[in-house]
Amino acid sequence: MNTHQRLLVIDFGSQVTQLIARRLRELGVYCEIHPYQNVTPDFLTRFTPWAIILSGGPASVLDSDPPCPPKEVFSQNAPVLGICYGQQVMVQMLGGKVERGRRIGNGEISDPAIGDVFAGPSGSRVNSEFGRAYITSKGALPLLEGWFGEPTEQVWMSHGDHVAELPPGFEVFGVSSKAPFAVVADVRRGFYAVQFHPEVHHTPNGKRLLENFVRMAGFTGDWSMGAYRDEAINRIRREVGDSKVVCALSGGVDSAVAAKLVHEAIGDSVTCVFVDHGLLRKDEAEEVIGMFRDHFNIPLIHADESDLFLSELKGVTDPETKRKTIGRLFIDVFRRHAAAVGGAGFLAQGTLYPDVIESVSFSGEPSVTIKSHHNVGGLPERLGLKLVEPLRELFKDEVRALGREIGLPERFIGRHPFPGPGLAIRCPGEITRAKLEILRNADAVYIDQIRRHGLYGEIWQAFVVLLPVRTVGVMGDGRTYDYVCAIRAVTSVDGMTADSYPLSHEFLAETATRIVNEVSGINRVVHDITSKPPGTIEWE
Numbered sequence: 001m002n003t004h005q006r007l008l009v010i011d012f013g014s015q016v017t018q019l020i021a022r023r024l025r026e027l028g029v030y031c032e033i034h035p036y037q038n039v040t041p042d043f044l045t046r047f048t049p050w051a052i053i054l055s056g057g058p059a060s061v062l063d064s065d066p067p068c069p070p071k072e073v074f075s076q077n078a079p080v081l082g083i084c085y086g087q088q089v090m091v092q093m094l095g096g097k098v099e100r101g102r103r104i105g106n107g108e109i110s111d112p113a114i115g116d117v118f119a120g121p122s123g124s125r126v127n128s129e130f131g132r133a134y135i136t137s138k139g140a141l142p143l144l145e146g147w148f149g150e151p152t153e154q155v156w157m158s159h160g161d162h163v164a165e166l167p168p169g170f171e172v173f174g175v176s177s178k179a180p181f182a183v184v185a186d187v188r189r190g191f192y193a194v195q196f197h198p199e200v201h202h203t204p205n206g207k208r209l210l211e212n213f214v215r216m217a218g219f220t221g222d223w224s225m226g227a228y229r230d231e232a233i234n235r236i237r238r239e240v241g242d243s244k245v246v247c248a249l250s251g252g253v254d255s256a257v258a259a260k261l262v263h264e265a266i267g268d269s270v271t272c273v274f275v276d277h278g279l280l281r282k283d284e285a286e287e288v289i290g291m292f293r294d295h296f297n298i299p300l301i302h303a304d305e306s307d308l309f310l311s312e313l314k315g316v317t318d319p320e321t322k323r324k325t326i327g328r329l330f331i332d333v334f335r336r337h338a339a340a341v342g343g344a345g346f347l348a349q350g351t352l353y354p355d356v357i358e359s360v361s362f363s364g365e366p367s368v369t370i371k372s373h374h375n376v377g378g379l380p381e382r383l384g385l386k387l388v389e390p391l392r393e394l395f396k397d398e399v400r401a402l403g404r405e406i407g408l409p410e411r412f413i414g415r416h417p418f419p420g421p422g423l424a425i426r427c428p429g430e431i432t433r434a435k436l437e438i439l440r441n442a443d444a445v446y447i448d449q450i451r452r453h454g455l456y457g458e459i460w461q462a463f464v465v466l467l468p469v470r471t472v473g474v475m476g477d478g479r480t481y482d483y484v485c486a487i488r489a490v491t492s493v494d495g496m497t498a499d500s501y502p503l504s505h506e507f508l509a510e511t512a513t514r515i516v517n518e519v520s521g522i523n524r525v526v527h528d529i530t531s532k533p534p535g536t537i538e539w540e
């Protein structure tokens with residue numbers, strides 16, 4: 001563990017627990033999320049939290065055997081903040097009473113205004129106070145410093161049960177029209193509990209509440225990217241020793257930051273392997289090689305294997321077969337090139353914190369949610385290599401901040417995500433070199449349009465899909481019979497859900513004209529405006 005002042009978030013399964021961590025990291029506070037099942041008294045001793053937050057969750061403390069933290073969380077000499085379910089569990093464990101709200105089944109509630117972030121197992125809509133509510137002060141409390149500039153504060157409620165009787169030592173500091181115990185605290189012992197979610201944007205002053213909490217706990221905001229960079233470099237040196245390291249460079253931000261950081265730590269003992277499967281965007285390989293090999297002087301193998309990949313993909317139309325074929329070949333190819341490095345003991349990967357957070361699962365034990373398609377799944381075992389993952393503690397926006405800290409160019413850091421199987425999954429049907437060329441050219445025009453109109457930074461992902469459909473058109477005096485392409489632009493926070501970006505009609509018309517005029521092989525452009533769900537971001 002690192003030496004930062006640390007805050008422990010105990011997760012009871014709320015879909016928004018990660019937001020607590022994000023808000024805290026924004027405040028310069030190092031925190032970790034752990035599922036309640038893993039938080040044992042021993043764990044607490046090892047972790048030595050400066051403060052503890054009990055998250056929300058879909059369960060009810062009135063169920064038989066409800067999720068609970070060990071009672072030792074209340075004897076750590078650290079302030080505790082309970083949020084929503086966390087409030088109820090705190091109240092119940094300390095001798096108060098919780099009553100069941102009128103609701104159907106268990107669960108935090110889904111609300112259309114904020115997507116499905118609160119969807120619990122039942123997902124049913126209920127009465128009580130859900131969604132926007134307004135809190136009135138019932139007495140000064142340091143936790144609420146900076147609140148009540150207006151007589152009431154907007155908050156976001158989302159739980160059916162409610163506190164009915166306070167534990168000894170607790171007082172009420174905030175109420176809403178339907179929640180007489182919206183903010184309660186035992187100030188002497190440093191226990192605070194709120195019925196609403198301070199971590200969501202719909203509680204506009206929520207971050208201030210969290211800030212007050214961590215300042216009261218003594219946090220000085222010692223989590224910064226500069227400090228992280230120095231620590232990460234030292235840690236990589238300790239972990240790796242004199243071994244050689246190989247790093248799979250994909251062209252994405254995560255692997256680029258990981259590679260550059262490892263290079264800063266151990267210099268030329270790291271070799272990057274850039275597998276070029278022939279499914280990259282226009283000029284992408286040249287950009288990556290130019291930056292890493294020529295600009296940063298990092299040893300890099302450019303494995304140009306497009307012939308191999310495209311010949312194996314010949315005739316393949318099923319999306320899953322495409323992915324599997326690409327995944328299998330990638331491992332083979334990487335293995336071959338990594339072996340050529342000779343004597344490597346470690347594989348560096350850009351795994352991020354959201355990929356490794358153990359989530360609370362109500363069907364059984366906590367499960368590690370590794371998005372295997374984002375990583376080089378199975379590689380370390382097959383290569384007999386140990387892993388070094390210098391970004392394991394970071395969220396995506398923190399990786400970008402670290403990228404800036406270590407001098408990656410802004411244009412590279414802000415790049416839209418690009419899937420591992422590349423253009424293969426943007427070319428439904430059979431993949432051919434000719435089609436890929438058309439797709440690359442169209443994509444380049446579209447992205448150029450997005451950049452020219454200043455939209456790139458507002459969009460999570462924008463891309464072209466080449467449809468396996470040809471239509472009749474007319475250009476000049478002639479009839480054309482060419483491909484149709486779809487353009488897509490989405491906003492998203494994490495790729496799990498997405499909305500179509502509202503491109504203006506003028507923009508769309510201009511873009512369609514440019515693509516049809518500048519890209520030979522396309523004579524029609526359509527616009528995909530499907531959200532996720534029910535669609536996915538990619539087409540395959």
Ligand code: XMP
Nearest residue numbers: 373374417418419420421495532536537538
């Ligand atoms: P979907 O299409 O599942 O995509 O809505 C969600 C996000 O994940 C990316 N994606 C992938 N990334 N390997 C990757 O590295 C893959 O196989 C893959 N499939 C989808 C997608 O681009 C989007 O950002």
